Amino acid sequence: MNELFTYHDMFSSKGPEYIIIIIFLIIIIGFWAFVNMNAKR
């Protein structure tokens, strides 16, 4: 009930979430190269 008298930012986790997403997208590049590694040469 405290939120009726004090402010809590319900979006405070969005910043860290977006940073994790950016890291994921960078890592996925290397991961994709790894996935393709056993392709016949």
Next chain:
Amino acid sequence: MAGEKLETVAVAAEKAESPKIKSFGDFIDFLKKELKPEGSIATPFNIISLPIMLLGYVFIVLRLASGLGKPITNLSQQYPWGLWIGFDVVTGVAFAGGAYVLCFIVYILRAEKYHPIIRATVLNGFLAYLFYAGAIVLDIGRWWNIYNPMVGNNFGVNAVMFLVAWHFFLYMLAELVEFSPAIAEWLGARKARKILGAMTLGAVIFGITLSTLHQSGLGALMMMAKSKIHPLWYTEFIPILYFVSSIFAGLSLVIFEGSISHKVFAYQLDEHHKEQYNDILVGLSRICAVVMFGYFFLKILLVVHGHAVKYINTPMGYWWLLEMIGFVLVPCFAFLRGAQREDTALIKFAAIITMIGIILNRLNYTFIAYNWYVPLSEKYWPTPIELTVTASIILTEIWVFRWMVRRMPVLREPPAWAKAMGHD
């Protein structure tokens, strides 16, 4: 557009050779040559479009000098968003959706059938975002601050608008990368062409992900207008409706724009491409029909879910029925019929009706079904200046598109050396 047919076979063959650009001076000379108009300047299209474009630029300066108030726009405290945001940005982005859909079909699902039109579609998408999303600069009241969400003054991570702004920016970059092989071929830059070609899949996947989020994001912008949007349009699933409708909105524009480009630039197309184009139209037509059918039932589901059925028998309800039946269901069946009979005229007709329906839908959310209960005297209508600026921006985009399609391998086949490098 009779004045457009100007290339001879010899000139086209010459274009297939790469220009020799060894220095910056060479590049400037090359650019100067490319900027010279080809053929007749005084075509009907040019004569009509140029004054509108110039008038629009004058009005843009006026808008920057005096603000968004009357007589520049009819925006008001009750209608903060009007034609520029509702049509240029929101509808324009929906129409640009053909790029991500086609990229998904060609690069992810590997349906080679649609390959011939992918470059023109990506180019149109890129230019659409550049001009229409770029026109946001004009739409916002404090335009000098537009870089604020990008540089951290502040990062409004709480906001859907923050996400949409970043996505527009990143998507423009992704589209530029996707289109850049054509630019490299134009410049004869073989090394760049190789590198950029390798980046295509990454740019495509990034682009499709971004598109999903910002197409739906544009709908999510309206979620907090719950008390203002008519219940037949408002639902918690607006983002999904926007995303799904962007699929057939984009493909309809591809059909519409393609039918014009393929006539105007017919001299660039080889026989193989011309043969395939019919198949392409039929294929796109079927896809649109299927998605629109699903969209129609989605809308019905959501109206029932939102307990809004009782509103159908009201004036706004009839307007809703017109949008749903006249501009979704009817073109859906027109697409089906057109595909079955390979009737390209019917397919193009269906595309135009669909596009009108999308315009109606997006404008409904912006100022028609938004604050629908406001008295008529206080409602928003675009001013002549708003209409002129909108037309000017669209025509400018068409001029740039035309210049690029003439000069670069967009519709015509890429040079042999690029083809040897493989897939796009």
Next chain:
Amino acid sequence: MDRRDFLKIMGSGFASIAGADLLIPKRPLASTPGTEFYGILVDTTRCIGCRRCELGCAEVNGLPLPDISESTNQTVLKTPRKTTDRQYTIINKYETSEGPIYVPKRCMHCNQPGCVAACPVKAMRKREQGHVTWDVNCIGCRLCMISCPFDIPKHEYSKAFPRIQKCNLCWDRFNQGQLPGCVEVCPTQALMFGTRRQILEEGKRRIAANPGKYVDHIYGEYEVGGTSHLYLSAVPFEQIGFRNDLGTVPYPEYSTGFLYAVPFIFVLWPIAMLGMNRGTKKENGEEKEEHHGEETDKGKH
């Protein structure tokens, strides 16, 4: 005087003393955890429509001073108005079953404001002490206007360098220990400034102490998740210009469905598409294709 009148006077005397104490805010606590919202209790049974609050607000905010003479008021109050880009608060008059009622209208300073959630640059901010303020890093996108259920933020359309204008609960004055400009000049104590907890208690106390006088509802207690402007009324609130269909869900929660889905799409879409691309690949004799399957960049730079 009879006993009932005597008790009434004593009662209202005590109430005024208690109320006067509440009129002066305690020194704002420097960011201690659990700093509570401040707000204003608006008792529409006390408002006489003199519009001195409008004048007081204009004076402290450097806005054009409204003419609040009796004769002007008669004309101005004939039709309900809205706040504007030059008037942060206005009085509206409503003819109701209990006679004419005067209602001050201004920003509600919601507990969870839609305008704050909508702002892409955090120009609209909810301060810890409850004030919802606008700042100059604003880009003028006007989404705050669309997202406010009370239609409060106003854009300066007539200016080349426009701002968004609305009541900010006198944030600057508050930080100097002063009352909001409207509260200070109200002659009937229709406006009471205090912490939200205090004014809510006071509102409930008044309703309990005067059962026939007030509708048993404090507008803003739960509407849109609760606001810091709380209203008391002698008549149902729809009769005095309040919407009763805004619900109790805080407005930002209407956009959380989408915002919470974003990270999932950002992860699942690339994974699914890479999988599909990998899965539709011909394994034999397509060396060049495989080469182009590798990403070296995502075009982010």
